[in-house]
Amino acid sequence: MPKALVTGCSGFIGSHLTEKLLDLNYKVIGIDDFNDYYDPKIKERNIVGFKNNKNFSLNKFDIRDNDSVSDLFKRENPDVVVHLAARAGVRPSLLQPILYEEVNVIGTLNLLEAARNNNCQRFIFGSSSSVYGECKNIPFKETELDLKPISPYGVSKLTGENYCRTYNHLFKLPIICLRFFTVYGPRQRPDLAIHKFTKLIDEGKSIPVFGDGQYKRDFTYVTEIVDGIISSISYSKTSFEIFNLGESHTTSVTDLVKMLENTIGKKVLIDWQPAQAGDVPLTYADVSKAQELLKYSPKTAPEEGIKKFVDWYLKDKSSVLV
Numbered sequence: 001m002p003k004a005l006v007t008g009c010s011g012f013i014g015s016h017l018t019e020k021l022l023d024l025n026y027k028v029i030g031i032d033d034f035n036d037y038y039d040p041k042i043k044e045r046n047i048v049g050f051k052n053n054k055n056f057s058l059n060k061f062d063i064r065d066n067d068s069v070s071d072l073f074k075r076e077n078p079d080v081v082v083h084l085a086a087r088a089g090v091r092p093s094l095l096q097p098i099l100y101e102e103v104n105v106i107g108t109l110n111l112l113e114a115a116r117n118n119n120c121q122r123f124i125f126g127s128s129s130s131v132y133g134e135c136k137n138i139p140f141k142e143t144e145l146d147l148k149p150i151s152p153y154g155v156s157k158l159t160g161e162n163y164c165r166t167y168n169h170l171f172k173l174p175i176i177c178l179r180f181f182t183v184y185g186p187r188q189r190p191d192l193a194i195h196k197f198t199k200l201i202d203e204g205k206s207i208p209v210f211g212d213g214q215y216k217r218d219f220t221y222v223t224e225i226v227d228g229i230i231s232s233i234s235y236s237k238t239s240f241e242i243f244n245l246g247e248s249h250t251t252s253v254t255d256l257v258k259m260l261e262n263t264i265g266k267k268v269l270i271d272w273q274p275a276q277a278g279d280v281p282l283t284y285a286d287v288s289k290a291q292e293l294l295k296y297s298p299k300t301a302p303e304e305g306i307k308k309f310v311d312w313y314l315k316d317k318s319s320v321l322v
């Protein structure tokens with residue numbers, strides 16, 4: 001039975017990935033510190049479906065704790081690492097840049113060190129479209145050299161990628177960095193726009209829209225991301241690769257709001273706010289490399305995915321505690 005170590009196993013993407021790996025008969029060793037970036041009770045709920053699975057074990061500690069990371073690797077000797085634990089919000093990173101650096105960079109280094117010391121066969125790093133910053137070449141391609149992130153979060157992810165590249169070069173650790181583009185779906189983090197807007201619209205409250213509403217995002221349904229991660233685990237040729245995982249369409253905030261209005265069936269009140277520092281105007285993935293090499297094939301159009309998200313939200317409002 002192959003062994004996968006998943007960091008951030010109780011978060012939004014990590015819990016979906018863990019479920020899928022268990023379905024595929026992996027033994028999953030999870031790490032999560034249940035920090036209060038958002039209500040930890042939501043993270044407890046995320047893992048209800050698998051926490052008692054005999055092939056799953058949960059390790060509650062902070063990836064900044066190098067001794068705990070290294071002891072776990074020695075004990076479990078995982079075949080593959082999928083590293084998703086991070087401080088994940090863009091705007092909060094402007095307020096706590098040092099925390100973002102410590103978790104997203106030092107935490108990543110602790111995992112890379114443990115992976116190379118234990119001869120791990122594959123390391124997958126959950127990176128982000130934020131590394132592209134205000135990139136002018138659209139859609140964004142992995143070959144882009146002019147990467148200038150505009151938030152501490154984006155810098156921390158690019159630094160994580162650079163460490164991954166260096167660890168591959170120096171120690172031949174096989175590594176894939178996956179740049180996720182605005183992920184959504186059931187259990188989406190409550191700080192992200194689709195979740196936040198749905199809650200406010202459902203409660204009849206106004207929603208804050210920053211800038212002129214023309215900011216565009218490449219919204220990607222969570223099962224596409226999970227499929228991309230699974231393909232990366234079994235991708236045979238790699239030494240070091242970077243792949244964009246997006247939907248490869250881009251939707252403006254105004255169009256998103258209309259979609260939510262139609263799906264929820266309530267009129268939206270918009271509270272216009274000034275543009276926020278650190279927010280990029282556009283994200284748009286070229287996914288041709290992932291299509292060709294990982295057989296990545298996003299299938300969920302935003303209208304369909306939004307409906308699935310709203311259905312989940314309305315059915316299980318009690319899961320939304322903030």
Ligand SMILES: NC(=O)c1ccc[n+]([C@@H]2O[C@H](COP(=O)([O-])OP(=O)(O)OC[C@H]3O[C@@H](n4cnc5c(N)ncnc54)[C@H](O)[C@@H]3O)[C@@H](O)[C@H]2O)c1
Pocket residue numbers: 007008009010011012013014031032033034035037043061062063064083084085086087088103107126127128129179180181182183184189
């Ligand atoms: N959701 C998105 O739209 C998106 C987009 C691009 C990249 N990403 C990346 O994907 C990954 C997962 O994102 P998510 O949306 O599921 O976020 P999430 O916050 O729901 O999940 C991250 C999990 O990691 C855990 N964690 C955080 N810091 C930790 C630490 N120091 N030690 C141990 N555990 C820790 C958290 O408790 C949480 O359960 C992150 O690396 C994020 O940067 C997400």
